[in-house]
Amino acid sequence: MSKYLYGIINWGKKIDISEKGIGGESVCNIPYQGIGAIVSELSPSQFKISKENVFIHEGVVEKLMEDFAVLPMRFGAILEEEKQIKMILKRYHQEFQDNLVKVENKVELGVRILWDSERIKNKIIDANEKIKNITLRVNKKSPGERYLLEKMGGELIERILNERADTLIARIHKRLERYADDSRLKRLATPKMVLSASYLVPREKIDQFKTEFQEIRKKYKKLAFLYSGAWPPYSFIETQIQIADDGKMK
């Protein structure tokens, strides 16, 4: 019987968990020296990539987080045999412990910010002599020249856009990181999404973080803000697990 893996917890004994896993199976802990792997039995037919199963997976992880530090697995981590699980626990024992300490009593909070990329691009074009010159030159040229000149202009605009994004992100991040132990930032995942960020925040600082977020939101009226959380710390696990022969686990 295969095992579906939900995460690693900082508990090396049996646990009782009422939350059911994928396919309605019971969830249990496979312990090893102070830590454990949370799994449920899985027959191949039971596993589908579906919204329902994602929610079940998340439900188990969040339930565990009420009582333990959890290193959540990505959706779809399946192992063929229990001994593989024991092997992983043994092999990565130190990393798991370090990561468990890192995330204990902390949650992941997500912040995304949208800006009006068109408006800002136009502002840049208006304000920048070099770009304006290119725009003027472009009209006189033949198609091939036009194509490359437009690309050149585009590049310049992008460069300046990136700088503006960096400045904005730095200002906002400085305020939020005060309440976080760690963060992951991504600039311009899409032209409009100037910032997508995850923050690792201790539970007792969640309210302060939220308050700061609200104040930032009030200040930057032209931006659109999205806060989400609390999540299990998916973005803050450093360990990559690999299984040589099976290849199913990452």
Added chain:
Amino acid sequence: MIDEKIILDDKSQEEFIQEMEKVKSSLPERIDANPENVEKGLAKLVLTLIELIRRLLEKQAIRRIEAGGLTDEEIEKMGETFMKLEKKMGELKKEFGLEDEDLNLNLGPLGDLM
């Protein structure tokens, strides 16, 4: 249950959904290999590499224009070639049902290729 909440302006909801759908999922693809998928997977890989090279060559051309020393005719010729390349890429993408966002590789900790 963990205190779960979303803070969002109602008017921004549509926009956020739109943008987030554009962002590629970071979950590795776990698709069973079948002939159709394998072909598409290969096409994706090959076109991604071509796209990367195309962009690098274009950038190089732009650098040369900025540096000067190219005649208008040379610029025109290069430009026409790149135009054709871009058009061809568009056709190939369409043929394999791939979007711009599909032609990228996630290099793990290094981020995305392009």
